Amino acid sequence: TQLLEQSPQFLSIQEGENLTVYCNSSSVFSSLQWYRQEPGEGPVLLVTVVTGGEVKKLKRLTFQFGDARKDSSLHITAAQPGDTGLYLCAAGAGSYQLTFGKGTKLSVIP
Amino acid sequence: GAVVSQHPSWVICKSGTSVKIECRSLDFQATTMFWYRQFPKQSLMLMATSNEGSKATYEQGVEKDKFLINHASLTLSTLTVTSAHPEDSSFYICSARFSSGAVYEQYFGPGTRLTVT
Numbered sequence: 001t002q003l004l005e006q007s008p009q010f011l012s013i014q015e016g017e018n019l020t021v022y023c024n025s026s027s028v029f030s031s032l033q034w035y036r037q038e039p040g041e042g043p044v045l046l047v048t049v050v051t052g053g054e055v056k057k058l059k060r061l062t063f064q065f066g067d068a069r070k071d072s073s074l075h076i077t078a079a080q081p082g083d084t085g086l087y088l089c090a091a092g093a094g095s096y097q098l099t100f101g102k103g104t105k106l107s108v109i110p
Numbered sequence: 111g112a113v114v115s116q117h118p119s120w121v122i123c124k125s126g127t128s129v130k131i132e133c134r135s136l137d138f139q140a141t142t143m144f145w146y147r148q149f150p151k152q153s154l155m156l157m158a159t160s161n162e163g164s165k166a167t168y169e170q171g172v173e174k175d176k177f178l179i180n181h182a183s184l185t186l187s188t189l190t191v192t193s194a195h196p197e198d199s200s201f202y203i204c205s206a207r208f209s210s211g212a213v214y215e216q217y218f219g220p221g222t223r224l225t226v227t
Contacts (some may be wrong), residue, residue, distance in 0.1 A: 042203045090216070
């Protein structure tokens with residue numbers, strides 16, 4: 001069973017601060033996705049990374065896939081209250097099911 | 111991105127009754143859909159994988175006779191919670207697998223809140 005460890009589990013920061021959350025595993029993945037879930041809603045796909053070392057930017061969010069394709073990070077610049085939510089990473093080693101991390105619960109305080 | 115809908119968004123039922131939840135991929139065909147359950151403040155727990163035209167594959171510990179899954183078309187999967195009990199109350203979320211070349215992504219529905227009284 002492939003495990004994805006996300007850290008930190010909880011993060012509470014002030015509006016305007018920067019933050020980084022991590023997703024780590026001992027397994028190699030063919031692709032990795034980041035989702036954001038707000039309370040009472042389904043997760044929304046933010047990005048998919050597939051190449052080792054790949055960096056993708058989505059406005060104030062920067063996603064990086066590790067060179068060995070075992071880990072990933074999500075960096076948010078100048079966090080805003082609208083960034084509040086549960087951030088989940090998910091990865092696939094083959095092409096079928098995704099393995100999900102337990103998530104990082106982010107609270108951005110105005 | 112690909113869009114997945116779920117219906118109903120919430121449902122309240124009495125203990126012993128059955129409830130059906132629908133999951134539809136609106137702008138793409140999905141041969142594979144997934145059903146998850148999520149408890150408060152926890153991550154997603156995969157219940158079963160729904161394959162169009164064949165039987166669903168259930169995760170260990172999930173009762174197949176209690177959680178009936180049907181995937182009769184390339185855009186619709188249904189989950190029926192039979193003889194529901196209060197402990198079945200939860201947030202149920204479906205997702206549909208979307209392939210873009212060699213990369214597989216999952217797009218999620220908005221979820222269904224089930225409350226069994």
